Amino acid sequence: MTESTSSKKKRKRSLETVPVSSPLAARRSGRRDIKVGPKCTCDYCGVDITRTLYFRCAECPNFDLCLSCFSVGVEIYPHRSYHPYRVISYIAEFPFCQGWTAEEEENLLDALLMYGLHNWQLVSEYVRTKSKTKCEQHYHQVYLQGVTAPLPNLDFKTTLTAISMKEQEEPESAQEWKEAEQATKEVSIVKVSPDESSILSGFLPKRKDFDVEYDDNAEATIAELQILEDDTVEERLLKMKLLEIYDLKLQERERKKDAVLRWKMYDVNQVNEDLEKLGNEDSKWMELFFNLGQFLSKEELDTFVQFMKQDMAYRSELVRLLSYRANGISNFKEAEEFERQVVRRVEELEQRLDRIKHSPLYESNQREDIEKKKMKKVSSNRVVASSSTDYKPMTLSTGMKDYDKLSFMEKAFCSAIHFKPSDYFQFQQMVKKLAENKKTKSTSHSPWIVDWPQQR
Template sequence: MTVTHRKRTANDAEKDIAESGVKYHCDACSQNITDTVRIRCAICSDFDLCVRCFCSGAELGKHKSWHDYRVMEQHSFPIFDVDWGADEELLLIEGAETFGIGNWQDIADHVGSKTRDECEAHYLQVYVESETWPLPDMHKKFDMDPEAQAARKRQRLAQRVNRVPAPVKAQKPMTSQPANHEIAGYMPGRLEFETEYENEAEQIVKDMMFSEEDTSEEVDLKLMVLEIYNAKLNKRLERRKFVFDRGFLEYKKNQAAEKKRTPKERELLNSMRVFAQLQTSEDYDKFIDGLLKEMHLRERIAELQEFRANGITTLAAGQEYLREKVNRQTSLRHLIRDSSLNDRRNARSLPQRSNMDDSSSPRGSTALGKVVPPVRKPANPLNIQNAEGIHLLTVPEQALCSTLRIFPKSYMIIKEQLLKEHARLGGLKRRQARELIKIDVNKTGKIYDFFVEAGWIQNSDA
């Protein structure tokens, strides 16, 4: 079969309009010879000529006029159905092998002279529902004289020419996309996923064959491989059924429902998903509802205990307490934020003040000769009640970290370095502590004094 693509002209537009299926063109003159007798070369691969070019001895490429040939006619005589010719039966089988059973529109386009519904109905009736399945009834006979066959052939050609052109098919998506399906990778028409569980399972059996020469050990081995393959298929079906039953494909609905839950509820659901495979859908929903109810009860009990600890005995007073608590926490966050902003502003403006004082008088002194240090507002204490490692510090250490605005984790590192250096040297000077800890010297000095007062460090300067 030679299929060529060329620009259609007005002469053959009337003949080719609305025509689909396999087409044959003359390799010499490019004439459409689909519905006429054609000459096929028996030596050259896929080389066809029209009768006129064959009679004139056309030679093209490796084809020579003395090559053996075959006369190819349209086998319009019926073999299984009076409305289907042998050539149409052949095209139907070729289309099914090429595009797969079920893709009837592509198969109908391959046949060319039949519609989608006609191809599907004919295949089911002649091949699937045949009494001699899997083969069709091969003993049917149709008494048609040559004139009737010729008349039927002319009728088929007329129907093909006058056929209404099918609408242009939209380009199929190469992969499943959320715009076409509910979830990426899922093919709803086939109830399958692009990447299945154990997606490479078919690789172990695709080349397996049983022959009479196989020994009993080889047969047992192949049967074991098939058993393993069937086990993988069963697991694949179970997982697919699990996805369908739990409604995981409705991702928009699930996402909207998840957004309505609190962060604690989402954390609980994510930690309990592992038990979904061990329960049915109804049992799992009851299990989750029970856990959420328990969590809400525990939160309510803790809330009532907090009311009782603060001397609150009525629910109305408790609601007022919660509102004031939220306001206090909001004010505290704003205070910490404003304090950090002021610290950064003071840090940027401090060098400028020092330069101004130095330029106004020598060495930053006034007319009386006294040094006036720059005035700096002390920073607000840092709230470290919820900081990591707070439980490792004593109450005085917590107060020190809050005053110096140092987090407990950083303080523990500083403490460890100072105590190790003190143990190595047998004593530690203030200057050595400042050289060891590369932070603000004032903060290092206060930490050093605190350790000396606590008796952890022996002052070598004294």
């Protein structure tokens, strides 16, 4: 018992001797709180901008803004958005080799502590600015094969400025772009298989399910719904109603899902082939009745469309036969002669119109008609303008009879149509009498109702 207690105390003391700010402590605690240099925060939102690009006001002392706050023009007295500013970027100090900053070195070591020496892809993603090949080469050259290995060469002095570092990084970026472009060219065009075609449409064939279901947010209404014992009757009824609504949404989802599976609309290749097979006329009919596909199978819908096409053909034929009967035609021989006469008359009419259009008299008449239309338009505009300017509403005075009985809207109405208050009430009484007479006499008609003939 005493040995186990003493061993626990030793382990505890060994853990306490590790500095809190060391990478090993950060790895054990699962956090990364290593800081380099003084900390700088945004004066508006308080976010840490030490290692990012930020903006410093040239007039206000020690006033810094992050990129988000600067982009929306944040103002805190006495700072104004139109003040001149300087762009401050994070510049790490004491790089161990050209092209690597202190922040990148720190991220590299932290990533190696977390992921190990062989997970260079994860290390590269943690460093963010270097590829996995660069990270591996840099670690071997500086920390394993260097003169002062395993420590880096601290006597290395750099004379690189920000411009020279940028110029050095450009060839590497250009080389990476060339490698990526070459790799893209080497990729062969792969034909999409039926399973991959289904995945493109969001359908998972092995699960018979979709990535995004119909009304995908239906569960949000009942996600936090709880039926408790102390619920009132109204609360319980409300929750049951929500469950009923959710059940209806599930039924609608299953119905639409069944229609998609039945029609195989998840197969992109098959859908494109079916569309190519349809002609212009068939595609128009299919678009017209496609919504019925939720309730019918593909064969049933095709049969229905064929029946509708036949029905339309029969109706057009019936209209043609009725036109024959209206013209006194009683057999097909007379119908053929009638069609020939119609075609001949249409051709003669077109020829006659062409001769008229090319005659000089027609051109002169056309010019005269155009001039007349212009004159009518100008005169009508003048009449409308004069009538609109000369018209003035009538002014009602308090001395008029029955003026006090009018409401505000009635006064405006009488003034607009030039009605005296007494005439308005007299007209109102006449309308009421006509309405009463209509109730007593079913044959009488109101002067304000127009009986339109019913369409057949």
